[in-house]
Amino acid sequence: xxxxxxxxxxxxxxxxxxxxxxxxxxxxxxxxxxxxxxxxxxxxxxxxxxxxxxxxxxxxxxxxxxxxxxxxxxxxxxxxxxxxxxxxxxxxxxxxxxxxxxxxxxxxxxxxxxxxxxxxxxxxxxxxxxxxxxxxxxxxxxxxxxxxxxxxxxxxxxxxxxxxxxxxxxxxxxxxxxxxxxxxxxxxxxxxxxxxxxxxxxxxxxxxxxxxxxxxxxxxxxxxxxxxxxxxxxxxxxxxxxxxxxxxxxxxxxx
Numbered sequence: 001x002x003x004x005x006x007x008x009x010x011x012x013x014x015x016x017x018x019x020x021x022x023x024x025x026x027x028x029x030x031x032x033x034x035x036x037x038x039x040x041x042x043x044x045x046x047x048x049x050x051x052x053x054x055x056x057x058x059x060x061x062x063x064x065x066x067x068x069x070x071x072x073x074x075x076x077x078x079x080x081x082x083x084x085x086x087x088x089x090x091x092x093x094x095x096x097x098x099x100x101x102x103x104x105x106x107x108x109x110x111x112x113x114x115x116x117x118x119x120x121x122x123x124x125x126x127x128x129x130x131x132x133x134x135x136x137x138x139x140x141x142x143x144x145x146x147x148x149x150x151x152x153x154x155x156x157x158x159x160x161x162x163x164x165x166x167x168x169x170x171x172x173x174x175x176x177x178x179x180x181x182x183x184x185x186x187x188x189x190x191x192x193x194x195x196x197x198x199x200x201x202x203x204x205x206x207x208x209x210x211x212x213x214x215x216x217x218x219x220x221x222x223x224x225x226x227x228x229x230x231x232x233x234x235x236x237x238x239x240x241x242x243x244x245x246x247x248x249x250x251x252x253x254x255x
Contacts, residue, residue, distance in 0.1 A: 001029075001030040001224075001227070001238065001239055001242040002030050002032050002242060002243075002246050003029065003030045003031045003032065003201065003223055003224075003227065003242050003245070003246060004031070004032060004033045004034075004035070004200070004201065004245070004246050004249035004250070004255065005026070005031055005033070005034045005035065005201065005202060005203050005205075005220045005223050006035045006128075006153065006175060006200045006201060006202045006249050006253070007035060007037055007094070007128065007155050007156070007175055007177070007202035007203065007204050008034050008035070008036060008202070008203050008204065008205040008220050009036065009037065009039070009204070009205060009206065009207075010022065010023075010034060010036060010050065010058065010205060010219075010220065011036055011043065011046045011047040011049070011050040011058075012039075012043060012046070012206070014206040014217055015205075015206065015219075019050070022219050022220065022221070023054060023057065023058075023220070025219065025220075025221040026219070026220035026221045027057070028221070029220075029221045029223070029224050030224075030242065031220055031221070031223065032057075032246075033056075033057065033059060033249070033255055034057060034058050034059070034220055035059050035060075035061060035090050035091070035249075035253065036050065036051065036058055036059065036060050036061060037061045037063070037065075037091075037093045037094040037128055037155070038060065038061050038062050038063045038064070038065070038080075038093065038094070039065045039068055039094075040064055040065060040068035040076055041075075041076055041079045044062075044079070044083065047060050048060060059090045059253075059255075060089055060090065061089050061090050061091040061092065061093040061094070061128060062080055062083045062084055062089040062091075062092060062093075063080055063091075063092045063093045063094060063095045063116055063127075063128070064076045064077055064080050064095060064112055064116065065094055065095070065098075065130060066095065066096050066097050066098040066109045066112070066113070066130055067098050067101060067130075069105050069108050069109045069112050070105060070108075073105070073108050073111075073112055076112075077112060077115060077116075080116070080119075081119065084119055084123060088123075088125075089125065090125075090126075090253045090254075090255075091120075091125055091126045091127060091128045091152070091253060092116050092117075092119055092120040092123075092125050092126070092127045092128070093126075093127055093128025093129070093130075093152075093155070094128045094129070094130045094155055095112070095113055095116045095117075095127060095128070095129065095130065096109075096113055096129040096130040096131050096134070096138050096155075097109050097110070097113060097130070097131060097132075097134035097137050097138055097141075098130060098131075098132045098133065098134060099132070099133040099134045099137075100132040100133040110141075113138075113141060114141070114145075117141070117145050117150065120150065120152070121145075121147075121149055121150060124149070126151045126152040126153065126252050126253060127150070127151075127152035127153075128152060128153055128155050128175075129142070129152060129153065129154050129155055129172075130155055130156070131154055131155075132156075135154070135159045135163050136163065138154070139163065139166050139167060139170070142167075142170050142172060143166075143170055146170050146171065150171070151171060151172070151252065152172055152173070152252070153172060153173040153174070153175045153200055153252065154167050154172060154173070154174055154175060155175040155202065155204070156175055156177055156179065156202070156204055156208065157174040157175055157176060157187075158179045158185060158187055159190070160190065161189075161190045161193055164190055164191075164193075164194050167198075168194065168195070168198040172198075173198055173199060173200050173248060173252060174191075174194065174198055174199050174200070175200055175201075175202045176191065176199050176200070176201060176202065176226060176230065177201070177202045177203055177204050177208055177210070177223075177226055178203065178204070178208040178209055178210035178211075178214070178218060178222070178225070178226060179208060180210070180226055180229050180230065180233075181210040181211040181214075181225055181226065181229045182211065182214070183211075188229070188233050191230070191233055191234075192233055192234075196234060196241070196244045196245070196248075197244065197248060198248075199230075199244075199245055199248065200245055200248050200249045200252065201223055201226055201227065201230075201245045201249070202223075203218050203219065203220055203222060203223050203226075204218065205217075205218040205219050205220055205222075206218050206219065209222055210222055210225035210226055210229070211225065212225070213225070224238075227241050227242060227245075230245075
């Protein structure tokens with residue numbers, strides 16, 4: 001099987017002591033590419049160093065995570081714009097809205113989201129959307145900006161069937177990871193109705209490890225648990241799941 005992990009934070013401290021082993025296990029499971037979403041200027045250097053150390057396997061995105069939108073977000077956006085002007089990235093991400101932890105920077109999150117969408121259109125790059133407690137709001141932003149050229153994925157999708165349909169109708173993909181394997185998530189019922197051509201796989205490592213690793217540090221090789229669950233839901237082979245979702249990822253990110 002050939003797989004793509006479209007979302008993994010393998011450059012953060014959780015993997016500092018055993019990244020080589022993590023990547024060996026990933027390649028043993030057939031993972032050919034790992035896309036790394038950006039957070040903010042405190043981690044951009046580590047992400048880019050990881051990409052340099054593992055060329056072709058680990059590929060960087062660039063953007064400002066909504067949870068990093070604070071008083072200094074304008075400075076952070078200048079840094080993002082500087083990186084984007086110098087080289088090509090797999091995507092603008094992860095960007096979006098997060099109203100789970102706090103809403104004191106709500107207007108600033110919207111501004112950062114909108115400006116980064118503008119850069120995605122300027123550089124013809126997909127966007128990777130973080131939408132915690134803000135799926136409907138992010139859908140609305142995408143709909144308002146969809147001119148036929150905007151493309152991307154709703155990372156870590158765990159919403160309703162109606163939300164999934166609105167996302168796919170807007171031409172976006174659903175990023176599906178460990179939540180799919182959780183007994184009471186309800187995501188399996190939603191995904192039953194979604195065309196596989198609208199799905200890409202992800203881990204969000206080190207977060208949201210799938211069953212049977214739930215509660216432990218997530219890593220890229222665990223994506224096969226998601227592949228297995230998705231194959232059960234769709235009643236096809238894991239190889240077919242891998243083929244379709246990998247093709248989707250390659251198309252979206254230009255791999």
